[in-house]
Amino acid sequence: MKKAIITLSFVFLGVIAVFAQNSQFPSQVWHKGNIYLNDGSTRSGLVKYDLDNNLVQLQNETIETFTASNVSNFEIFDEIFGGIRRFYSLPYAINGEYESPTFFEVLTEGNDLALLCREYVATDTRGMNYWGPMGMNPLWGPQNSFGYRLAFNYYFFKNGRLQRYSLKKKDLFALLPGYDDEIDLFMRKNRLEHDKRGDLLRITAYYNELKN
Known part of the structure; x- marks a missing residue:
C-alpha cells in the first residue's frame, strides 16, 4: 500500500510538472502573423509580442526585433484565444509622463469609438486549482493555476484621444x-x-x- 501511495505521488507530481510546462500565456509563445512597418513593408512569419517593453519579434530563419516606433500594427492568429488579434502602435503616456509609441490590442471599433486593451500577467489571489492550469474562456482570458492569471487594462479611443x-x-x-x-x-x-x-x-x- 505504501509503495502504491508513493507511486501515485510521483504520478501526481509528474502531472503537475506537465501542467506547469504547458501553462504559457499568449505573450510567451510564437504565433503565425504579420507585422506592418511604418515604411509600408510587411513581414510575415512567427510573431511574439512583449507589451511590457513595447516590442514585437519576427521569427523566420533568424529573429528580428521591432519597437512600437517602427511598427504601424501587427496581427497574430492566437491558438490560445482561438482567433485573429490585432495590435496598433499609438502615442500614449503609460506612466503619466511623455507620450511614446505604445502597443494596444483593438477589441472592437466603430465610427465613433474603439475599445482597446493592454494585457499583463497578474498575481492570482483567487486560489489554486491544479486541475485547470490554463482554464480558458475566450471572453475572459486564460487563468494560470500556478499563482498567475492574465489581466487587462482597458482604454477607449474617442475623438483622437485615448482614455483609460x-x-x-x-x-x-x-x-x-x-x-x-x-x-x-x-x-x-x-x-x-x-x-x-x-x-x-x-x-x-x-x-x-x-x-x-
Missing part, C-alpha cells in the same frame, strides 16, 4: 454618453458586467450600433 477606463460602472456610462437607458437595459437583459473583457466588447459594439 477605471472599471467603474459610472465611468463607463460617462465614456459612452447619450444612451444610458438603452445600455443599462442591454446589460441587464444580457447579464453583462461592466468590468469583464467579453462583456465590455459587447457593450461597446452595441453603443457603436446605437450611434449609427
Whole structure:
C-alpha cells in the first residue's frame, strides 16, 4: 500500500510538472502573423509580442526585433484565444509622463469609438486549482493555476484621444454618453458586467450600433 501511495505521488507530481510546462500565456509563445512597418513593408512569419517593453519579434530563419516606433500594427492568429488579434502602435503616456509609441490590442471599433486593451500577467489571489492550469474562456482570458492569471487594462479611443477606463460602472456610462437607458437595459437583459473583457466588447459594439 505504501509503495502504491508513493507511486501515485510521483504520478501526481509528474502531472503537475506537465501542467506547469504547458501553462504559457499568449505573450510567451510564437504565433503565425504579420507585422506592418511604418515604411509600408510587411513581414510575415512567427510573431511574439512583449507589451511590457513595447516590442514585437519576427521569427523566420533568424529573429528580428521591432519597437512600437517602427511598427504601424501587427496581427497574430492566437491558438490560445482561438482567433485573429490585432495590435496598433499609438502615442500614449503609460506612466503619466511623455507620450511614446505604445502597443494596444483593438477589441472592437466603430465610427465613433474603439475599445482597446493592454494585457499583463497578474498575481492570482483567487486560489489554486491544479486541475485547470490554463482554464480558458475566450471572453475572459486564460487563468494560470500556478499563482498567475492574465489581466487587462482597458482604454477607449474617442475623438483622437485615448482614455483609460477605471472599471467603474459610472465611468463607463460617462465614456459612452447619450444612451444610458438603452445600455443599462442591454446589460441587464444580457447579464453583462461592466468590468469583464467579453462583456465590455459587447457593450461597446452595441453603443457603436446605437450611434449609427
